[in-house]
Amino acid sequence: MPDIQSPLAAVRTPGRFGASFDAGPGITLSDAPLSGLVQIAGWDGFETAVKPALKTLGFSDAGDFCCSRQSGDATLFRTAPDRVLITGASAGDVLEIAGANAELAVLDLSHARLQINVEGRNAEGLMAQLAPIDFRLNAMPIGSFVQTGIHHIGVLIHRTSATRFELMVPVTFARGLWQFIGLNAAPFGYDVLEAA
Amino acid sequence: MLRINCPVCGTRDETEFTYGGDATVVRPAMDETRAQLWLDYVFNRDNPRGPHTEYWHHVQGCRQWLVMERNTLTHEVGECHLAKEAC
């Protein structure tokens, strides 16, 4: 199987950029390929139809629209009433059982999204510049996620700690988004990490 | 700026949505032969000053089609539900 290259390979320059502060940069940017990403969609009766597939990963139900669920290395996002996303190396384990159910439409999207990580003491401030969402901790607690637009591109944003957001972005727009995020991070000062 | 209360995602900015037209329009039966009814269905719309029932697509969110009440005079947003659910 060919290696999957990061769409940022040509534009990601590790180093320190933007404004300079005594406390160091307020933002750290990095990217990581998704070890696995599967979308399962359906119609009426979706929750019942998808249950056996989710059970193989240890999820008891399809979850809710605001918070991710974790089981082993798999993370479950309920992205719509009749649609879920599963990330993690074990996500592919559902392909066979879900694919065998004619009531479900299953897509392996592992190659189609890139994860961009925004981390640091100014992560909330940067995110507030990027998307029309209240990113304060009380409005968006750890483990919650939103689907929204950054620069008119649909993204899923998952808060994994008080100071860390993981953005799932389409690989075809990753380069433009990366540059846009960098521009917005400049006033906080930012580090770009080596490729994962 | 409208704030739209998506039943899936919660209250979000208008920039995440796309307007989808008058939600009260009903397609004539497929065997309807009167041209005027098809003309009305395809082209003719009311332009009310006040309450309006309309489709919105949460294209940069959950991607669901919504049916929403909006006042065209005040921009006040009212009840909003998934288009696939009966109102």
Ligand SMILES: [Zn+2]
């Ligand atoms: Zn929505």
